[in-house]
Amino acid sequence: MMEVSSLSATYPNGFNAVKRADLNLASGKMLALVGESGSGKSTLIYACLGLLPKGSKVSGKVLFDQIDFLALPQESQRRIRWKKVSLILQGTMNSFTPVLTIKRQFLETMEEHLKLTQREAEAKAAGLLEEVGLDDGFLSRYPHEMSGGQKQRCAIAMALCCDPDYLLADEPTTALDVITQAEIMNLLKSIVRRRNMGMLMVTHDLALASSTADEICVMYQGCTIETERSDVIIRSPKQPHTIALVKSLSMMEE
Amino acid sequence: MTKEVAAVENLTLIFDKSYAPALADVSFYLKERESLSLVGESGSGKTSLLRLLLGLLRPSSGKARLFGQPLDGMDEKELRSIRRKCSYIPQDPFGGLPPTLNPLQAVIEPLIITRSNLKDVETEKAKKLLSSLGIEEALWERKLIQGFSGGQRQRIMLARALVTDPELLLADEPTSMQDASTRMDLINLLKAYLKKGMSLIFVTHDLLLAKAMTQRGIVLYRGRVCETGPTDLLLRDPLHPYTKALVSALPKLGKPVEVKVKRKTLPTGFKGCSYFALCPYGFDRCKDLPPLKQLGERSVACFIGDTFQET
Amino acid sequence: MSFWRLDTLFLTFLVLLTFIVSPMLGPANETVAPPFCKPLWLDPASGRPLSLNAKDNILSFTWESKPPKAFSVKGTVSFEEVPKDAALLLVSPKKTYKLMDLAGLKNLDVDIDSRDVPLKLHLGLNPFVEVSSVIFSEKGTYSLYVRSDVKAHVNLNINIYTGKWGIFGTDQRGRDVFRLFVQGIKISLLVGIFATLIASTIGMGLGLIAGYLGGLTDSSIMRTVDVLLAIPTLPILVVISGVWGRGLWQIVLVLSIFSWMGTARVVRSLTLSLREAPYVEGLRALGAPAGYILVRHFIPEALPLLLAQTVLGVPGAILAEAGLSFLGLSDPLMPSWGRMLHEAQVFGAFTGGAWWLIFPPGLGIASLCLAFISIGRRFEEMADPRLKEMTGR
Numbered sequence: 001m002m003e004v005s006s007l008s009a010t011y012p013n014g015f016n017a018v019k020r021a022d023l024n025l026a027s028g029k030m031l032a033l034v035g036e037s038g039s040g041k042s043t044l045i046y047a048c049l050g051l052l053p054k055g056s057k058v059s060g061k062v063l064f065d066q067i068d069f070l071a072l073p074q075e076s077q078r079r080i081r082w083k084k085v086s087l088i089l090q091g092t093m094n095s096f097t098p099v100l101t102i103k104r105q106f107l108e109t110m111e112e113h114l115k116l117t118q119r120e121a122e123a124k125a126a127g128l129l130e131e132v133g134l135d136d137g138f139l140s141r142y143p144h145e146m147s148g149g150q151k152q153r154c155a156i157a158m159a160l161c162c163d164p165d166y167l168l169a170d171e172p173t174t175a176l177d178v179i180t181q182a183e184i185m186n187l188l189k190s191i192v193r194r195r196n197m198g199m200l201m202v203t204h205d206l207a208l209a210s211s212t213a214d215e216i217c218v219m220y221q222g223c224t225i226e227t228e229r230s231d232v233i234i235r236s237p238k239q240p241h242t243i244a245l246v247k248s249l250s251m252m253e254e
Numbered sequence: 255m256t257k258e259v260a261a262v263e264n265l266t267l268i269f270d271k272s273y274a275p276a277l278a279d280v281s282f283y284l285k286e287r288e289s290l291s292l293v294g295e296s297g298s299g300k301t302s303l304l305r306l307l308l309g310l311l312r313p314s315s316g317k318a319r320l321f322g323q324p325l326d327g328m329d330e331k332e333l334r335s336i337r338r339k340c341s342y343i344p345q346d347p348f349g350g351l352p353p354t355l356n357p358l359q360a361v362i363e364p365l366i367i368t369r370s371n372l373k374d375v376e377t378e379k380a381k382k383l384l385s386s387l388g389i390e391e392a393l394w395e396r397k398l399i400q401g402f403s404g405g406q407r408q409r410i411m412l413a414r415a416l417v418t419d420p421e422l423l424l425a426d427e428p429t430s431m432q433d434a435s436t437r438m439d440l441i442n443l444l445k446a447y448l449k450k451g452m453s454l455i456f457v458t459h460d461l462l463l464a465k466a467m468t469q470r471g472i473v474l475y476r477g478r479v480c481e482t483g484p485t486d487l488l489l490r491d492p493l494h495p496y497t498k499a500l501v502s503a504l505p506k507l508g509k510p511v512e513v514k515v516k517r518k519t520l521p522t523g524f525k526g527c528s529y530f531a532l533c534p535y536g537f538d539r540c541k542d543l544p545p546l547k548q549l550g551e552r553s554v555a556c557f558i559g560d561t562f563q564e565t
Numbered sequence: 566m567s568f569w570r571l572d573t574l575f576l577t578f579l580v581l582l583t584f585i586v587s588p589m590l591g592p593a594n595e596t597v598a599p600p601f602c603k604p605l606w607l608d609p610a611s612g613r614p615l616s617l618n619a620k621d622n623i624l625s626f627t628w629e630s631k632p633p634k635a636f637s638v639k640g641t642v643s644f645e646e647v648p649k650d651a652a653l654l655l656v657s658p659k660k661t662y663k664l665m666d667l668a669g670l671k672n673l674d675v676d677i678d679s680r681d682v683p684l685k686l687h688l689g690l691n692p693f694v695e696v697s698s699v700i701f702s703e704k705g706t707y708s709l710y711v712r713s714d715v716k717a718h719v720n721l722n723i724n725i726y727t728g729k730w731g732i733f734g735t736d737q738r739g740r741d742v743f744r745l746f747v748q749g750i751k752i753s754l755l756v757g758i759f760a761t762l763i764a765s766t767i768g769m770g771l772g773l774i775a776g777y778l779g780g781l782t783d784s785s786i787m788r789t790v791d792v793l794l795a796i797p798t799l800p801i802l803v804v805i806s807g808v809w810g811r812g813l814w815q816i817v818l819v820l821s822i823f824s825w826m827g828t829a830r831v832v833r834s835l836t837l838s839l840r841e842a843p844y845v846e847g848l849r850a851l852g853a854p855a856g857y858i859l860v861r862h863f864i865p866e867a868l869p870l871l872l873a874q875t876v877l878g879v880p881g882a883i884l885a886e887a888g889l890s891f892l893g894l895s896d897p898l899m900p901s902w903g904r905m906l907h908e909a910q911v912f913g914a915f916t917g918g919a920w921w922l923i924f925p926p927g928l929g930i931a932s933l934c935l936a937f938i939s940i941g942r943r944f945e946e947m948a949d950p951r952l953k954e955m956t957g958r
Contacts, residue, residue: 036433037405177295178459182503182513204433207505234507248434249507252462308850334852344843352844354865367853
């Protein structure tokens with residue numbers, strides 16, 4: 001279980017992006033963190049993994065299976081990142097090194113975190129690609145030879161390479177077209193179920209969240225204001241901001 | 255008989271002969287006070303279509319007409335006077351506004367260029383537009399465009415497009431960077447202008463948004479027309495497999511997403527249906543290009559439509 | 566980012582020096598002391614030079630420092646009647662020295678310098694001895710007076726030279742090097758800033774036109790740039806200053822003509838990229854003239870970069886002017902730093918070890934250039950992020 005309690009994060013320039021955040025993520029479940037631009041949702045993910053820029057102030061507790069992450073020294077934090085908790089950031093699919101093949105990028109990541117021989121690493125990479133729906137021909141491709149959806153699948157595969165228990169994703173489907181978006185969301189959901197992982201997904205799209213996630217947590221102006229099962233929150237939202245969000249969406253669907 | 259505002263016939267646009275055409279055999283028409291959506295993903299050619307209509311691109315073949323005048327033989331002067339009746343909102347909010355002006359200057363600028371003698375009157379109009387789009391009054395003359403976020407820039411672009419009271423608005427994804435709450439403000443403002451008699455060609459990838467804004471829609475895939483018809487029918491009863499996929503891929507509140515696509519690689523030199531690479535129904539016949547069949551107020555370009563009855 | 570950093574502080578200090586302190590010092594070309602005096606602070610014990618005027622019969626002064634290098638007594642003595650016995654005496658604590666015999670004439674001009682050999686012989690000293698070190702060997706009170714049997718009107722100046730003068734010493738003509746240095750700041754700044762401003766304006770104008778219009782205009786402007794860049798600047802500058810003369814504004818003009826090319830290239834490439842922005846297409850579609858787009862939009866967008874380029878170009882102009890002056894091609898009356906170095910070289914300061922003639926102008930040029938480069942780099946950093954903002958979220 002990943003527990004975040006009373007998290008607050010302030011950037012070095014004094015901007016208090018996250019005022020108070022509480023959430024719980026159980027294994028095998030997908031939790032969507034929904035908020036508009038400026039609500040602090042991306043900051044929250046970075047703060048949970050200690051990835052905010054130097055000079056930021058973070059207070060509160062982030063527990064991964066009872067391990068207090070923020071209280072750990074830098075070295076221990078590094079060891080937990082990617083092995084226990086991995087990350088897919090906004091624009092990950094555009095941050096592949098353009099001059100290396102996918103295989104090399106996989107091997108680089110796996111060599112950094114696990115200690116496998118080349119043969120083992122290659123086999124594992126092929127297996128991961130298959131899991132995300134790509135055939136192993138993709139190992140020898142360069143990033144510019146793949147479409148957005150394919151790159152995102154690779155990013156997901158790399159995030160899974162150390163078999164983490166938790167996956168944090170920031171807007172994983174924003175730049176993709178609707179059909180690919182649907183495919184990726186279904187892929188993520190099947191991965192979560194199959195591996196019994198906990199996944200926290202940040203998005204601004206309430207409709208997308210409600211159609212895939214088990215639970216939705218709404219964030220507004222730096223605070224987590226409402227957390228509920230997705231079908232419940234759609235049918236009967238309680239907080240005024242949530243009500244407004246649901247209303248504007250259902251207006252569109254009429 | 256209502257006047258024709260915009261029309262294209264069998265428009266084809268080829269950028270590079272070794273690639274598929276950006277637009278292939280596209281036709282549509284738009285009458286006064288009508289609104290039309292061009293629905294498609296990136297690569298569908300929808301942006302190129304808008305630029306063609308404005309005369310910023312020349313088609314490789316086919317015809318385009320603005321306000322009944324063919325764009326073909328027009329000289330610069332005629333083109334300019336026709337363009338002044340239109341407004342264009344480009345897709346990229348970071349290149350679509352001059353970064354060194356403040357919002358008020360940016361909105362008034364089209365007026366200065368075209369009708370400088372009316373500037374004082376129109377300044378009031380500009381201010382009203384800015385405030386109805388949620389741009390703080392204190393920032394109108396204080397902050398430069400380059401200090402605004404993408405969503406705010408989009409709203410300023412909309413004000414800049416509407417301030418000249420255009421007869422035809424060509425909008426390319428004008429709400430892509432808005433949050434759900436601010437999107438309604440823009441939609442309502444556009445609807446108000448539609449009511450006043452403006453015609454609209456609205457480019458989007460979101461079928462729901464298309465339905466909210468326009469009466470008719472054209473679904474494009476890789477430069478070809480897949481389906482046309484009233485937007486609510488496109489949503490309720492899609493005929494083309496691509497439209498069906500788009501509709502089913504739309505995240506709906508509380509309902510899981512099921513997309514039926516079958517990805518396959520196309521053999522080189524394939525000249526059949528452009529959607530074959532994803533179509534779950536693709537069969538042998540699709541190796542030939544399916545013609546656009548008219549079915550009353552709708553049309554479909556798919557061989558599955560052979561089974562449809564002509565109404 | 567705070568405005569006051571070392572570079573801006575230094576620049577402000579120099580500007581204050583040249584515009585406020587310099588007028589207070591007096592004309593730079595004035596001879597104030599013997600030639601090649603070393604700076605005073607090297608040897609404070611040697612004492613400040615004295616210059617005293619004796620209007621009455623007796624002038625008393627104290628000398629508490631090391632023996633000076635030289636002294637001179639100049640002026641006039643006139644008697645009411647022709648004296649039978651008159652002499653000019655210098656009384657030291659130990660001895661009295663008769664400097665000159667004044668008898669026999671009613672009006673006399675006195676011009677005694679301690680380095681004169683006749684004086685040495687008159688005093689009974691060896692011609693190779695330093696008179697002043699003999700006379701002023703004691704610390705104490707000295708007097709200069711005219712002893713005569715008739716009333717005398719005295720107007721004498723006694724100048725005691727210690728071989729040290731001022732903050733930076735003196736040059737080969739006895740001019741105060743510090744005054745020259747401070748005036749030189751003004752020359753360098755004027756030439757540097759004006760030449761670069763004019764060059765930048767030309768460069769920006771041509772760069773915008775070339776980038777926006779393209780085609781033949783672009784090609785012809787760029788080929789002109791290539792040709793001008795290929796011409797070696799210094800030889801041409803030498804020739805032109807030979808033909809046009811050596812004034813300050815000639816140099817400014819010549820430097821402008823040969824340094825606009827870099828700015829033109831940079832502005833042209835910026836214009837090429839700005840031209841592709843969708844809003845430019847929109848403005849053209851509406852019928853906005855090219856001039857409007859260039860002036861109203863491109864120039865404001867180019868301004869940060871242009872500012873950085875201009876400031877970074879100033880050191881080049883300063884160095885070019887210094888180089889020209891060093892070769893002797895500048896106005897001799899213009900106290901530029903390069904000129905100071907030229908005169909130092911010509912009059913043997915480099916070999917003679919007169920370092921106070923070399924280091925002030927040399928270090929002045931180097932530090933002024935460094936200050937401008939440092940400020941220019943800050944402008945560059947400010948200009949760049951703005952260009953990068955186009956990528957958005």
